[in-house]
Amino acid sequence: MRLHVPTPLRWSDLDAYGHVNNARMLSLLEEARIQAFWVSAEADENAAGASTAVLDATPGADTVTLIARQEVEYLAPIPYQRQPLDIELWIGHMGGASLEVCYEVFSPLGVEPRVLYTRAVTTIVLVDSATERPRRIDDREREAWQPYLGDPIVFRRR
Amino acid sequence: MRLHVPTPLRWSDLDAYGHVNNARMLSLLEEARIQAFWVSAEADENAAGASTAVLDATPGADTVTLIARQEVEYLAPIPYQRQPLDIELWIGHMGGASLEVCYEVFSPLGVEPRVLYTRAVTTIVLVDSATERPRRIDDREREAWQPYLGDPIVFRRR
Amino acid sequence: MRLHVPTPLRWSDLDAYGHVNNARMLSLLEEARIQAFWVSAEADENAAGASTAVLDATPGADTVTLIARQEVEYLAPIPYQRQPLDIELWIGHMGGASLEVCYEVFSPLGVEPRVLYTRAVTTIVLVDSATERPRRIDDREREAWQPYLGDPIVFRRR
Amino acid sequence: MRLHVPTPLRWSDLDAYGHVNNARMLSLLEEARIQAFWVSAEADENAAGASTAVLDATPGADTVTLIARQEVEYLAPIPYQRQPLDIELWIGHMGGASLEVCYEVFSPLGVEPRVLYTRAVTTIVLVDSATERPRRIDDREREAWQPYLGDPIVFRRR
Numbered sequence: 001m002r003l004h005v006p007t008p009l010r011w012s013d014l015d016a017y018g019h020v021n022n023a024r025m026l027s028l029l030e031e032a033r034i035q036a037f038w039v040s041a042e043a044d045e046n047a048a049g050a051s052t053a054v055l056d057a058t059p060g061a062d063t064v065t066l067i068a069r070q071e072v073e074y075l076a077p078i079p080y081q082r083q084p085l086d087i088e089l090w091i092g093h094m095g096g097a098s099l100e101v102c103y104e105v106f107s108p109l110g111v112e113p114r115v116l117y118t119r120a121v122t123t124i125v126l127v128d129s130a131t132e133r134p135r136r137i138d139d140r141e142r143e144a145w146q147p148y149l150g151d152p153i154v155f156r157r158r
Numbered sequence: 159m160r161l162h163v164p165t166p167l168r169w170s171d172l173d174a175y176g177h178v179n180n181a182r183m184l185s186l187l188e189e190a191r192i193q194a195f196w197v198s199a200e201a202d203e204n205a206a207g208a209s210t211a212v213l214d215a216t217p218g219a220d221t222v223t224l225i226a227r228q229e230v231e232y233l234a235p236i237p238y239q240r241q242p243l244d245i246e247l248w249i250g251h252m253g254g255a256s257l258e259v260c261y262e263v264f265s266p267l268g269v270e271p272r273v274l275y276t277r278a279v280t281t282i283v284l285v286d287s288a289t290e291r292p293r294r295i296d297d298r299e300r301e302a303w304q305p306y307l308g309d310p311i312v313f314r315r316r
Numbered sequence: 317m318r319l320h321v322p323t324p325l326r327w328s329d330l331d332a333y334g335h336v337n338n339a340r341m342l343s344l345l346e347e348a349r350i351q352a353f354w355v356s357a358e359a360d361e362n363a364a365g366a367s368t369a370v371l372d373a374t375p376g377a378d379t380v381t382l383i384a385r386q387e388v389e390y391l392a393p394i395p396y397q398r399q400p401l402d403i404e405l406w407i408g409h410m411g412g413a414s415l416e417v418c419y420e421v422f423s424p425l426g427v428e429p430r431v432l433y434t435r436a437v438t439t440i441v442l443v444d445s446a447t448e449r450p451r452r453i454d455d456r457e458r459e460a461w462q463p464y465l466g467d468p469i470v471f472r473r474r
Numbered sequence: 475m476r477l478h479v480p481t482p483l484r485w486s487d488l489d490a491y492g493h494v495n496n497a498r499m500l501s502l503l504e505e506a507r508i509q510a511f512w513v514s515a516e517a518d519e520n521a522a523g524a525s526t527a528v529l530d531a532t533p534g535a536d537t538v539t540l541i542a543r544q545e546v547e548y549l550a551p552i553p554y555q556r557q558p559l560d561i562e563l564w565i566g567h568m569g570g571a572s573l574e575v576c577y578e579v580f581s582p583l584g585v586e587p588r589v590l591y592t593r594a595v596t597t598i599v600l601v602d603s604a605t606e607r608p609r610r611i612d613d614r615e616r617e618a619w620q621p622y623l624g625d626p627i628v629f630r631r632r
Contacts, residue, residue, distance in 0.1 A: 008166055011192050012185045012339065014332040016396070021328065022541040023500030027170045030497060034169050035240070067496040069631045071545045080332070082193070123631060157543045157597060170495060174488040174554070180383040181346060181486065184339030225338040227473045229387045238490070281473060315385045315439060324482055327508050328501045343486045350485050351556070398509070 001147050003052065005032040006084035006109070013080070020078035026070065029103050029120055032087040037101075054144045055126075062129050068098065069123040073155055078117045083108035085117070091145055092152030097134035098125045099145070102153050119153050159305050161210065163190040164242035164267070171238070178236035184228065187261050187278055190245040195259075212302040213284075220287050226256065227281040231313055236275050241266035243275070249303055250310030255292035256283045257303070260311050277311050317463050319368065321348040322400035322425070329396070336394035342386065345419050345436055348403040353417075370460045371442075378445050384414065385439040389471055394433050399424035401433070407461055408468030413450035414441045415461070418469050435469050475621050477526065479506040480558035480583070487554070494552035500544065503577050503594055506561040511575075511619075528618045529600075536603050542572065543597040547629055552591050557582035559591070565619055566626030571608035572599045573619070576627050593627050 007028050015021040020028075039056045056063060078085070086106040093100040105118040128135040137145075165186050173179035178186075197214045214221060236243070244264040251258040263276040286293040295303075323344050331337035336344075355372045372379060394401070402422040409416040421434040444451040453461075481502050489495035494502075513530045530537060552559070560580040567574040579592040602609040611619075 010185065010189045012188060012331060012337060015328060016330040016332065016334045017538065018332045021501075022544065023328065023497055023504060026497030026500060027168065027495075030170060031168045064491065066551075067548050069545075069547050069629070070496065071543075073543050074541050077540075155543070170489060170497065172490040173486060174490065174492045175380065176490045179343075179486060180386065181339055181342030184342060185337075188339060222333065224393075225390050227387075227389050227471070228338065229385075231385050232383050235382075313385070326501065326505045328504060343484065346486060347484045 001090070002150065003036050003089045003148060004109075005035050005087045005089055007032045007035075007087045008084040009078075009080055009082075011080050017077075018079070020080075022072075022074060025072065025074070025078075025105070025118055025120075028085065028105070029087070029122065032089055032103065033101055033122065033124075036089050052144050052148060054141050063135065064127045064129050066125045066127050067122060068125050070120065071155065072118060072120040073157060074118055076115055076117050078105075081108060081111075083111065090148045090150040092121060092150065094137060094142065094145060094149060097136055098123055099137065100124075100152060102150070104153075119155065121153055159248070160308065161194050161247045161306060162267075163193050163245045163247055165190045165193075165245045166242040167236075167238055167240075169238050175235075176237070178238075180230075180232060183230065183232070183236075183263070183276055183278075186243065186263070187245070187280065190247055190261065191259055191280065191282075194247050210302055210306060212299050221293065222285045222287050224283045224285050225280060226283050228278065229313065230276060230278040231315060232276055234273055234275050236263075239266060239269075241269065248306045248308040250279060250308065252295060252300065252303060252307060255294050256281055257295065258282075258310060260308070262311075277313065279311055317406070318466065319352050319405045319464060320425075321351050321403045321405055323348045323351075323403045324400040325394075325396055325398075327396050333393075334395070336396075338388075338390060341388065341390070341394075341421070341434055341436075344401065344421070345403070345438065348405055348419065349417055349438065349440075352405050368460050368464060370457050379451065380443045380445050382441045382443050383438060384441050386436065387471065388434060388436040389473060390434055392431055392433050394421075397424060397427075399427065406464045406466040408437060408466065410453060410458065410461060410465060413452050414439055415453065416440075416468060418466070420469075435471065437469055475564070476624065477510050477563045477622060478583075479509050479561045479563055481506045481509075481561045482558040483552075483554055483556075485554050491551075492553070494554075496546075496548060499546065499548070499552075499579070499592055499594075502559065502579070503561070503596065506563055506577065507575055507596065507598075510563050526618050526622060528615050537609065538601045538603050540599045540601050541596060542599050544594065545629065546592060546594040547631060548592055550589055550591050552579075555582060555585075557585065564622045564624040566595060566624065568611065568616065568619060568623060571610055572597055573611065574598075574626060576624070578627075593629065595627055 013020045013024045036052050037055045039053050086109045088104045090102050091099055092102040101122045103120045104116055107115040125134050171178045171182045194210050195213045197211050244267045246262045248260050249257055250260040259280045261278045265273040283292050329336045329340045352368050353371045355369050402425045404420045406418050407415055408418040417438045419436045423431040441450050487494045487498045510526050511529045513527050560583045562578045564576050565573055566576040575596045577594045581589040599608050
């Protein structure tokens with residue numbers, strides 16, 4: 001099963017070429033990931049659904065999420081558009097203390113033809129704030145994320 | 159009359175102090191302004207209402223909008239929150255070739271107590287792309303923006 | 317007396333119009349200000365000279381610097397260029413717990429003709445991290461900054 | 475042979491965790507890459523040396539550089555520091571119309587012990603502005619870049 005996270009662009013995401021900047025894309029993926037996985041005090045408003053949002057990784061919390069690795073394929077340039085991008089998000093692998101979040105970034109819902117702009121994967125390590133060492137994914141997290149396990153992305157260029 | 163432009167935050171808007179960065183606030187105002195004033199091919203989805211969106215200032219268009227001046231008062235630090243900020247937006251002055259856009263940035267709609275985070279004004283000059291000189295606000299623009307004329311902001315610190 | 321802080325651009329400072337973005341300019345001013353005023357463990361490398369750098373406002377320090385107000389006039393568009401901008405920086409006013417930092421942003425040193433791109437002022441309030449209340453500028457700070465007191469900027473558009 | 479591109483940080487590169495943000499790292503790599511490969515009107519000031527800077531890919535030029543793929547490993551968090559990061563940069567592969575730029579991001583020159591913060595690779599495709607199709611790396615470019623060909627990065631996590 002995949003989450004669909006509507007992710008709005010800003011005009012300032014464009015660079016001098018007039019398309020969404022390649023580095024800024026990772027900020028969009030970061031935002032989609034936070035919407036999907038982070039506990040929110042305002043969980044009812046969480047567009048991505050509350051069920052996966054079990055990770056309290058806000059500054060000051062017990063867990064820090066470290067980004068260990070990212071891989072991104074840019075398939076088509078992205079123009080500024082007002083409707084949010086449709087970012088599909090799932091988990092390609094769940095390890096002991098880490099997980100791989102996979103993304104496919106599509107044109108806004110309802111816009112035809114549907115365009116796949118970007119595919120990416122982020123490896124996240126859960127780190128205990130106190131010990132600063134990796135900590136295991138706990139049972140509640142594992143249970144919440146299990147339904148979103150899917151095939152990892154096979155990248156075209158490698 | 160004021161426009162209400164719901165403007166979502168991103169976690170990456172925070173700086174190392176854990177609040178929305180002072181420079182990034184101007185990107186949020188920029189986005190609200192674009193939502194409000196720029197012609198959109200997808201006008202029906204325009205959260206700010208289509209009536210003020212008569213300015214075609216996208217790259218390649220006949221008009222370029224130059225920012226001549228900005229003034230911002232930061233009244234309270236802004237934490238990350240999932241619901242969009244409620245940016246009120248109106249026109250404090252309409253000149254020959256320029257206009258002053260005024261903003262009050264509030265906490266998300268429905269959150270109590272309502273907090274006024276920031277007040278700001280942006281002076282925009284309309285520039286003809288071909289001649290690179292200021293061009294007059296035309297009748298259609300003036301008519302569309304007239305209902306949103308209001309008192310300019312009186313800043314506390316000056 | 318004015319400080320000269322060489323401040324490098326990045327290509328990513330440009331927006332879709334191909335010039336340094338208006339909001340990003342405030343990040344450049346922020347960086348120049350930090351170079352000038354913040355204590356550095358590597359003070360010898362401080363391009364702006366070590367004498368004004370007496371403020372320990374890094375996260376975790378006793379003082380937090382809050383931005384209370386900014387005013388910016390954009391006089392000419394700024395293209396990408398490899399040599400650092402020459403940001404002149406001085407103090408327009410020193411109050412009890414606040415100071416006004418003034419900036420004039422010029423084209424790189426040695427490039428002719430010299431262009432004044434931007435003028436700006438930032439009002440900074442020193443806040444005690446523990447009490448979260450403004451704290452007075454202390455004697456050491458006042459002494460260090462005194463030589464850089466100068467006339468406040470008179471903005472053209474107001 | 476590797477290029478060494480000194481790349482200054484900004485305080486605004488930090489995120490709410492107080493370290494250089496993972497997405498922002500790609501802007502730093504972008505800037506190092508531009509310093510190294512783009513033709514500059516001010517070539518004498520090019521910190522990376524003028525010899526590799528043969529690519530005129532500024533907006534309006536005959537060539538657009540598209541980013542097709544990026545892979546990044548984050549090995550250690552990066553604090554704010556005033557001295558520029560030491561980014562080593564070489565070419566892992568030169569194809570017909572594309573090249574793979576490899577990076578190792580180190581702590582500033584002279585700081586001991588030397589820390590390897592990040593390793594990354596970017597696949598760039600040269601695109602003809604007029605036809606919008608990939609164009610071959612020409613002889614002058616190939617000759618300029620040949621000395622910087624080296625072994626591609628072998629990533630630890632895959």
